[in-house]
Amino acid sequence: MNRIRTLFDIEFPIIQAGMVWCSGWKLAAAVSNAGGLGIIGAGSMYPDVLRIHIQKCKAATSKPFAVNVPLLYPNVSEIIQILVEEQVKIVFTSAGNPSTWTGHLKERGITVVHVVANTKFALKAEACGADAIVAEGFEAGGHNGREETTTLCLIPLVKEAVKIPVIAAGGIGSGKTMLAAVALGADGVQVGSAFAVAEESSAHINFKNRVVAAAEGDTRLRMKKLVPVRLLKNEFADQVAQAEAEGAGIEKLMQLLGRSRAKLGMFEGDMEQGELEIGQVSAMLTGIKPAADILSSIWNEFLSEKEKLSLLKF
Structure with missing residues (x-):
């Protein structure tokens, strides 16, 4: 060290x-x-x-x-x-x-x-x-x-x-x-x-509180066809999971992700439609x-x- x-x-x-x-x-x-x-x-x-x-x-x-x-x-x-x-x-x-x-x-x-x-x-x-x-x-x-x-x-x-x-x-x-x-x-x-x-x-404080409240298994790795990212479960993550289960390609995932999705969740505090990036810990x-x-x-x-x-x- x-x-x-x-x-x-x-x-x-x-x-x-x-x-x-x-x-x-x-x-x-x-x-x-x-x-x-x-x-x-x-x-x-x-x-x-x-x-x-x-x-x-x-x-x-x-x-x-x-x-x-x-x-x-x-x-x-x-x-x-x-x-x-x-x-x-x-x-x-x-x-x-x-x-x-x-x-x-x-x-x-x-x-x-x-x-x-x-x-x-x-x-x-x-x-x-x-x-x-x-x-x-x-x-x-x-x-x-x-x-x-x-x-x-x-x-x-x-x-x-x-x-x-x-x-x-x-x-x-x-x-x-x-x-x-x-x-x-x-x-x-x-x-x-x-x-x-x-x-x-x-x-955002909403994001911090949501992370602290997270339980084991509340995160998943998503969007592996695009850029793999670990997300907390919410409505947006569910939409991504459904799209992936239906075989969505890169173009569909990019459309779903849109612009400023991470900002919406982590910085602006929308806990359902925002992208909530966090680790298993x-x-x-x-x-x-x-x-x-x-x-x-x-x-x-x-x-x-x-x-x-x-x-x-x-």
């Missing part, structure tokens, strides 16, 4: 995921100020809005923070230019080919981490010069891997394949799950859902808390459970 601490110059090897409509500057600054690595999620921001969030985050924390950039969006080149102009030091790329921008960012002194769901892209990201990998298992919320490889299987596979640091993601929201990830070989962890419902998250979340408390709870439980295991006799 010292590799992750050193790479990002952070106190704890805990990274807050860059989540659409949740990860604004307030959440990123709060996590960074608490000793982790906060991330601004550029996926839900127009370029000029992203610039404002970067500037506000710089004003709110003197600690390192990062920006997550989903590479599937059409204005990526403009976003990358803003990151360079604003002198962002750490960039997490996801949902796209790492060879496209990794070299460009590295040439400008930026630390680059790429999110993957299989060993093929982990190796590709390493070959492109990525400084670390986020290996995200099937349990994760939001955009997900088509392979449906769970974190338990993915982390040791990726760890064996690459030499650069591996950050585990998917199903991690407690010290116990962090310890499990480290036992599998992870150098650090990325936490999404638990921070999505933090007080500082920019998500939502069933384990119990309340809306400050980001600093979430981070310290994960770290302290990690240390406690690690000590307990050291005392066990097998």
Whole structure:
């Protein structure tokens, strides 16, 4: 875990995921100020809005923070230019080919981490010069891997394949799950859902309450023909499930998804017609808390459970 601490110059090897409509500057600054690595999620921001969030985050924390950039969006080149102009030091790329921008960012002194769901892209990201990998298992919320490889299987596979640091993601929201990830070989962890419902998250309170109320089995992976995404059950998710059961193709799914469906649910608070992206770990979340408390709870439980295991006799 010292590799992750050193790479990002952070106190704890805990990274807050860059989540659409949740990860604004307030959440990123709060996590960074608490000793982790906060991330601004550029996926839900127009370029000029992203610039404002970067500037506000710089004003709110003197600690390192990062920006997550989903590479599937059409204005990526403009976003990358803003990151360079604003002198962002750490960039997490996801949902796209790492060879496209990794070299460009590295040439400008930026630390680059790429999110993957299989060993093929982990190796590709390493070959492109990525400084670390986020290996995200099937349990994760939001955009997900088509392979449906769970974190338990993915982390040791990726760890064996690459030499650069591996950050585990998917199903991690407690010290116990962090310890499990480290036992599998992870150098650090990325936490999404638990921070999505933090007080500082920019998500709507309706969404936060709905996530906290979620039970086991309340999420499903949908839209695998389009862009696989894990969703909470609601009227929209039911419509997607019905369309998929009837054999809907990409065009039909795109029509159903429409525009701003995630914004409608996660940011504007429509719990039935909105797209509610969240991970399986939502069933384990119990309340809306400050980001600093979430981070310290994960770290302290990690240390406690690690000590307990050291005392066990097998």
